[in-house]
Amino acid sequence: MSAESLENARAIFQTAKIAFENGQYREAVENLETASALVARNSRLGGEIELWLVTAYEASGRTEEAIALCKQLQRHPYSETSTQARRLVYILQAPKLQRPAEWMTQIPDLGALSDNESKIRLTIKPRNSSEQKKPAEPEFIDLSQVNTKDNRFIWLALIVISFILSYLVWLSTNGAG
Numbered sequence: 596m597s598a599e600s601l602e603n604a605r606a607i608f609q610t611a612k613i614a615f616e617n618g619q620y621r622e623a624v625e626n627l628e629t630a631s632a633l634v635a636r637n638s639r640l641g642g643e644i645e646l647w648l649v650t651a652y653e654a655s656g657r658t659e660e661a662i663a664l665c666k667q668l669q670r671h672p673y674s675e676t677s678t679q680a681r682r683l684v685y686i687l688q689a690p691k692l693q694r695p696a697e698w699m700t701q702i703p704d705l706g707a708l709s710d711n712e713s714k715i716r717l718t719i720k721p722r723n724s725s726e727q728k729k730p731a732e733p734e735f736i737d738l739s740q741v742n743t744k745d746n747r748f749i750w751l752a753l754i755v756i757s758f759i760l761s762y763l764v765w766l767s768t769n770g771a772g
Contacts, residue, residue, distance in 0.1 A: 600633050600634075601633070601634065601640075603633060604630045604633035604634045604640070604644070605630075605640070607626050607629050607630040607633070608626070608627070608630040608640075608643075608644050608647070610626050611623045611625075611626030611627045611630060611644075611647065611651070612647065614626060615647065615650070615651055615654070620651055620654040620655035621655055623647075623651045623654075623655075624648065624651045624652060624655055624657075627644055627645075627647055627648040627651055628648065630644050631644045631645055631648060637671065637672050637673075638673075639673050639676070642668065642671045642673045642675075642676030643676065645664060645667075645668055645676075646668065646676060646679055646680065646683070648664060649661045649664050649665045649668070649680070649683055649687075650683075652664065653687060658687060661683075661687055662684060662687050662688060665680050665683045665684045665687060666680075666684060668680035668683075669681050669684065
């Protein structure tokens, strides 16, 4: 393998990672497959590229291919790659949990809207002052419902303030004389 093909593989690998992180999984898979073909599969870089390829396969809905590649990577000569592959196989083969529909939020498909519908719509404000909303009135609190038993701090603060004021008055009368 030449140094030029190794650098080319690294560049394609970086492009694939960026595509994956931007949610472009099909493009990421294509670039990772290309980068994987340019390096030795049993090298450290080859293992790293193929681990990313496993993740890209899973993200693009190709779970069976991801599991098959991951099982191959379990026998990789680089120990970190084989360890990560074992962990990934465990995760990929785990049963899928069903979530109740009320836990999910449906995001509308905005791509289906026509050009006119996707533009911002303006609302018309009423000109008539009687149609405008009145400001909300402040809510009054019934003071008989307020718990005042835990307000010992207020009494302590009042006592401290009175001592300070007494001391200042005493200083002003004794210090001036």
